[in-house]
Amino acid sequence: MNASSGSENFVVFDRVQKSYDGETLVVKDLNLSIGQGEFLTMLGPSGSGKTTCLMMLAGFETATHGEILLDGQPINNIPPHKRGIGMVFQNYALFPHMTVAENLAFPLQVRKIGKSDQEAKVKRALDMVQMGDFGGRRPAQLSGGQQQRIALARALVFEPELVLMDEPLGALDKQLREHMQFEITNLAHQLGITTVYVTHDQTEALTMSDRVAVFDDGRIQQLAPPDQLYEAPENSFVAQFIGENNTLMGTVKEMSDDAAVVQLDDGEVIDAVPVNVKKVGDRTLISIRPERVEIDKNRLHPEAHTIKAEVLEFIYMGDIYRTRLRVAGNDNFVIKTRNAPDQRRMTPGEQIEIGWRPQDCRALDA
Amino acid sequence: MTDNTAQTPSGPVLAADGRPLKASLNRALRAQKIRALLLIAPLLIFILITFIAPIADMLFRSVENQIVRDTLPRTVVALDTWTNTDEAPGEDVYAALYYDIFEAAEFRNHSRVGSRLNYELTGVSSMFRRAGRGVGRFDTDIYTDQFTALDPAWAEYETWTGLMDDDAIRAALPETSDAFDTWIHITIDANDDVPAEEDIEDFVFTALYRDLSNTGYSGSNALLSTAADAVAGFESVSLRDQFADMDEDWLDPTVMETIKVYSPSYTPGYFLTAIDMQLTADGVSAQPEDRRIYVTLFERTLFMSMVIMGSCVLLGYPIAFLLANLPTRVSNLLLILVLLPFWTSLLVRTSAWKVLLQQQGVINDVLVWIGLVADDNRLQLINNQTGTIIAMTHILLPFMILPLYSVMQTIPPTYVRAAKSLGATNWTAFWRVYFPQSVPGIGAGCILVFILSIGYYITPELVGGRTGTFISNRIAYHISSSLNWGLAAALGSILLAVVLLLYWAYDKLVGIDNVKLG
Numbered sequence: 014m015n016a017s018s019g020s021e022n023f024v025v026f027d028r029v030q031k032s033y034d035g036e037t038l039v040v041k042d043l044n045l046s047i048g049q050g051e052f053l054t055m056l057g058p059s060g061s062g063k064t065t066c067l068m069m070l071a072g073f074e075t076a077t078h079g080e081i082l083l084d085g086q087p088i089n090n091i092p093p094h095k096r097g098i099g100m101v102f103q104n105y106a107l108f109p110h111m112t113v114a115e116n117l118a119f120p121l122q123v124r125k126i127g128k129s130d131q132e133a134k135v136k137r138a139l140d141m142v143q144m145g146d147f148g149g150r151r152p153a154q155l156s157g158g159q160q161q162r163i164a165l166a167r168a169l170v171f172e173p174e175l176v177l178m179d180e181p182l183g184a185l186d187k188q189l190r191e192h193m194q195f196e197i198t199n200l201a202h203q204l205g206i207t208t209v210y211v212t213h214d215q216t217e218a219l220t221m222s223d224r225v226a227v228f229d230d231g232r233i234q235q236l237a238p239p240d241q242l243y244e245a246p247e248n249s250f251v252a253q254f255i256g257e258n259n260t261l262m263g264t265v266k267e268m269s270d271d272a273a274v275v276q277l278d279d280g281e282v283i284d285a286v287p288v289n290v291k292k293v294g295d296r297t298l299i300s301i302r303p304e305r306v307e308i309d310k311n312r313l314h315p316e317a318h319t320i321k322a323e324v325l326e327f328i329y330m331g332d333i334y335r336t337r338l339r340v341a342g343n344d345n346f347v348i349k350t351r352n353a354p355d356q357r358r359m360t361p362g363e364q365i366e367i368g369w370r371p372q373d374c375r376a377l378d379a
Numbered sequence: 380m381t382d383n384t385a386q387t388p389s390g391p392v393l394a395a396d397g398r399p400l401k402a403s404l405n406r407a408l409r410a411q412k413i414r415a416l417l418l419i420a421p422l423l424i425f426i427l428i429t430f431i432a433p434i435a436d437m438l439f440r441s442v443e444n445q446i447v448r449d450t451l452p453r454t455v456v457a458l459d460t461w462t463n464t465d466e467a468p469g470e471d472v473y474a475a476l477y478y479d480i481f482e483a484a485e486f487r488n489h490s491r492v493g494s495r496l497n498y499e500l501t502g503v504s505s506m507f508r509r510a511g512r513g514v515g516r517f518d519t520d521i522y523t524d525q526f527t528a529l530d531p532a533w534a535e536y537e538t539w540t541g542l543m544d545d546d547a548i549r550a551a552l553p554e555t556s557d558a559f560d561t562w563i564h565i566t567i568d569a570n571d572d573v574p575a576e577e578d579i580e581d582f583v584f585t586a587l588y589r590d591l592s593n594t595g596y597s598g599s600n601a602l603l604s605t606a607a608d609a610v611a612g613f614e615s616v617s618l619r620d621q622f623a624d625m626d627e628d629w630l631d632p633t634v635m636e637t638i639k640v641y642s643p644s645y646t647p648g649y650f651l652t653a654i655d656m657q658l659t660a661d662g663v664s665a666q667p668e669d670r671r672i673y674v675t676l677f678e679r680t681l682f683m684s685m686v687i688m689g690s691c692v693l694l695g696y697p698i699a700f701l702l703a704n705l706p707t708r709v710s711n712l713l714l715i716l717v718l719l720p721f722w723t724s725l726l727v728r729t730s731a732w733k734v735l736l737q738q739q740g741v742i743n744d745v746l747v748w749i750g751l752v753a754d755d756n757r758l759q760l761i762n763n764q765t766g767t768i769i770a771m772t773h774i775l776l777p778f779m780i781l782p783l784y785s786v787m788q789t790i791p792p793t794y795v796r797a798a799k800s801l802g803a804t805n806w807t808a809f810w811r812v813y814f815p816q817s818v819p820g821i822g823a824g825c826i827l828v829f830i831l832s833i834g835y836y837i838t839p840e841l842v843g844g845r846t847g848t849f850i851s852n853r854i855a856y857h858i859s860s861s862l863n864w865g866l867a868a869a870l871g872s873i874l875l876a877v878v879l880l881l882y883w884a885y886d887k888l889v890g891i892d893n894v895k896l897g
C-alpha cells in the first residue's frame with residue numbers, strides 16, 4: 014500500500030494492542046490501513062477480537078498500546094460522539110421509545126441541524142432504504158429486516174464518512190440476509206462511504222468486500238481481496254477458514270522458488286506451490302479446493318503427478334456433484350464437479366486417479 | 380409490500396366439527412380456567428377469610444350505627460315529633476328515655492350507647508353512666524304506692540297477667556303493656572328471676588299512670604275504671620325534672636339533638652367527621668375551627684408522602700444506575716448493602732434515627748463541631764416533619780432502588796453506545812435515551828414508596844412529634860385508644876379511596892402498563 018496517499022490511509026491502525034484484564038492480549042499488534050471508500054470486512058471466528066477492534070475505532074474501548082488514525086488524525090483521545098463515525102449494531106439498538114423518524118432525527122438533532130433540514134434528510138434516508146412509509150412506527154412494530162434497514166439509515170443519515178457494522182445481518186434469515194448484503198454494498202459504493210464490516214459468515218465477507226481481513230487469535234492472518242483470499246490463502250488457518258478445502262499432510266521433498274514436490278504421508282508424491290514452507294524436509298499442509306481437483310487425466314499437464322483415490326460417496330446437489338473420496342488415508346477428500354451433459358457420475362467403490370494443476374495446490378505451514 | 384390475502388366470507392368461522400370456532404375455543408379454555416382457579420383456591424380462601432372479610436367489616440363499620448336505635452328505641456320514636464331543637468323536648472321523650480335507660484341499665488348496655496354518643500358530643504358518656512345508676516332511684520315509687528293504696532291487687536303479679544292477657548286492654552294501655560313486657564323480659568333474661576315472685580318495678584306503674592292520665596280508660600274492667608277515675612287525684616312526678624335533677628345537661632337541647640341525629644341505623648356521620656364536617660339536625664355543617672384536624676392531616680400525609688417519594692427518587696436513581704452498570708460481582712455486593720436495612724428491625728432503625736437526629740445527637744454534634752450551627756441554636760431535626768421525612772426516606776429507599784435496578788438492568792448498554800456513536804454527548808445520551816427507558820422503573824418505585832408511606836405508622840409515631848404524624852397515626856389512635864372504630868374505619872376508607880384515585884390518575888397520566896418491577 015502507498016503510505017503517502019491520504020485517501021489510501023483513511024483509517025490506520027498502527028501497532029495496536031488491546032488487553033481487557035492485563036493478562037492476555039485480545040488484539041495483538043494490529044496494523045491495518047483502510048482506504049477511503051473502501052469496503053473492508055473483518056472476518057474471523059468467535060472471540061478473535063473483531064468487535065474489540067471495531068469498538069476501539071468507534072471509541073468505546075481504548076487501545077492499550079498503539080495508535081489509531083482517522084484521516085491522518087490520531088483519535089485515541091477523541092470521545093466517541095466527536096468522531097463522527099456511523100455505526101450499525103448487531104441488535105440494531107434502535108431506541109424503543111422513539112418512532113422510526115425520531116430515531117433517524119436523533120443524530121441530526123444533537124448536531125443542531127434545522128427542523129426543515131432534518132425532515133428532508135430523514136425522508137431521504139428513509140427513501141434510500143425503501144422505508145419511506147414507516148416513519149411513524151415504533152421499532153417494535155417492524156420486522157427484523159425492516160429494523161435492519163432503519164438501523165442502516167440511522168447510521169448514514171448524518172452523512173458520516175466512515176460506517177462501522179458489527180454483524181448487522183446476524184439475526185436475519187438466509188434469503189433476507191443475501192438481499193441485504195446486496196443493498197448494503199450498493200449503498201456503500203453509491204455514497205462512497207468507507208465501511209468496516211464485521212462478520213463471521215465467510216460468504217458474506219467474500220461477496221460484499223473490497224478487501225477482507227481474516228482475524229484469528231488477535232492477529233490479522235491475511236488481508237486481501239476476496240478472490241486472492243480464496244484462491245491464494247497465505248496460511249493454513251486462512252485456507253481452512255475460507256471456503257471448503259481439502260487438506261493432506263506431507264513433507265517437502267524438493268523445493269524451488271515457485272514449485273515444490275511434496276511427499277504425502279502414505280508415500281505418494283505431488284506438485285505444489287510453496288507458500289510458507291521454508292526448506293526441504295519441512296512438514297507441510299497441502300491445501301486444494303474441491304473444484305480444482307481434476308478427474309480427467311487428459312486435461313492435466315502430461316508430466317503432472319496424479320494419485321489414486323477411492324470413491325466413498327456421491328451426492329447430487331443440483332448444479333454440482335459432490336463426491337467424497339479417500340485420498341492418501343484422508344476419508345474427507347471432497348471434489349466438486351459441474352453438472353454438465355458430459356460429466357461423469359462416479360459410483361462408490363470405484364477406483365480413480367486424480368490430479369491438479371500445481372498452482373492450485375498450496376503447500377502451507379503445518 | 381405483500382398483498383392482503385382475500386377476505387374470508389362474513390359469518391362466524393366454524394371449527395372442524397361444525398360448531399362456531401369461538402364456542403369450541405371457549406370450551407377448550409374452560410377446563411384450563413377451572414384448573415387455574417383450583418390452583419389459586421387455597422390462597423383465595425385464605426385471603427377472603429383473613430383479609431377481605433375483615434376489611435369489608437371495617438368498611439361496614441364506617442357507616443353502621445345500629446346501637447342507638449337498638450338501645451334507645453322508644454326515645455328515638457319519641458324524638459321524631461320533636462322539631463323545635465332550640466328547646467329541650469317534652470315529658471314524653473323523657474318518659475321514653477326513662478324506660479329505655481332502665482332497660483339498658485339492667486342489661487348493662489347504657490354505657491355503650493353513652494360511649495357511642497360521646498364520640499359526637501363530649502360528656503354524654505358520663506351522663507349515661509350516671510343515668511344508668513340514677514333511674515332506679517327516681518321518685519316514681521310514689522305511683523307504685525298510690526296504686527297499691529288504691530287497690531292492693533295492683534301489687535299482685537296475677538292481677539297484671541290477667542289484664543295483659545286481654546288484647547283490648549293492651550290496646551287501650553300501649554305504654555303500660557310495653558313496660559310490663561319489658562319488665563318480664565328484664566326479670567327473666569337479665570336477672571334470672573321468676574316474675575311471679577318479684578315486685579313489679581316502679582316504671583310499670585309510671586307507664587300505667589301515664590296511660591290512664593293521658594287517655595283515660597273507657598273499657599269494662601272494674602279495676603282499671605277505678606284506677607282511671609283515681610289518677611286525676613294522684614300526686615305526680617315529672618320525669619323531665621327527675622333527669623334534670625340527676626344532671627342539668629339532660630335539659631340541654633344539643634344532647635337530645637345528638638341522639639336524634641344519630642338515631643338512624645346507618646349514618647354518614649363518621650365520614651363527615653373524617654373530613655371535618657358534622658351532622659346536625661339542620662343538616663351538614665363545618666366543624667368549629669378548633670376541632671378541625673383531619674383534612675390538615677390528610678393534606679400533610681399526602682404532601683409528606685410526595686416529598687418522601689421525591690427524595691427517594693433523587694437518592695435512589697444514582698445508586699440504581701451505579702448498581703446496574705457495575706460488574707455483577709461488585710453490584711451484588713452493593714445490592715446486599717441496599718438490602719441490609721431489611722434485615723434489621725424497623726423499630727431499631729427508627730430508634731437509630733432518634734439517636735442521630737436529636738438536638739444532642741450525633742448530627743447536631745458534628746454540625747456544631749465544624750461550626751456550621753451555633754451550640755445554643757442546634758437544629759430541630761426530630762419530632763417534626765423533617766424527622767419523619769429523613770427517617771422514612773431512609774426506610775423506604777430500598778423500595779425505590781430495587782425496581783429501578785431491575786428495570787435498568789434490562790436496558791442494554793448498546794443503546795447508550797448507539798446514541799454516542801450518533802453524536803450525542805454523555806448527558807444527551809443519558810437524558811434522551813437511557814432515562815426514558817428507565818421511567819417504568821421510576822413509576823414502579825414511586826407507586827411502591829408512595830403507597831407504603833401514605834399508610835406508614837410506626838416511624839411517624841416515633842420521630843414525627845406533633846407536626847410530623849400521619850393520618851395513619853390518628854387511625855391507630857382511634858382503633859386502640861379512643862375505640863372509635865367507626866371513625867377509624869371512615870378515615871381508613873378515605874385513605875383507601877385516595878390511594879385508588881391516585882392510582883387511577885397515575886394510570887391515566889403514565890399508564891400502568893409502563894410500570895415494571897423487573
Ligand SMILES: Nc1ncnc2c1ncn2[C@@H]1O[C@H](COP(=O)(O)OP(=O)(O)OP(=O)(O)O)[C@@H](O)[C@H]1O
Pocket residue numbers: 033034039057058059060061062063064065066213
Ligand atoms: N468487556 C470485556 N471484558 C473482558 N474481556 C472481553 C470483553 N469484551 C471482549 N472480551 C474478550 O475479548 C476477546 C475478543 O472479543 P470480541 O468481542 O472482540 O470477539 P469477536 O471477534 O467480536 O467475537 P464474535 O464473533 O463472537 O463477536 C474474547 O476472548 C472476549 O472474551
Ligand SMILES: [Mg+2]
Pocket residue numbers: 063064065179
Ligand atoms: Mg463480536
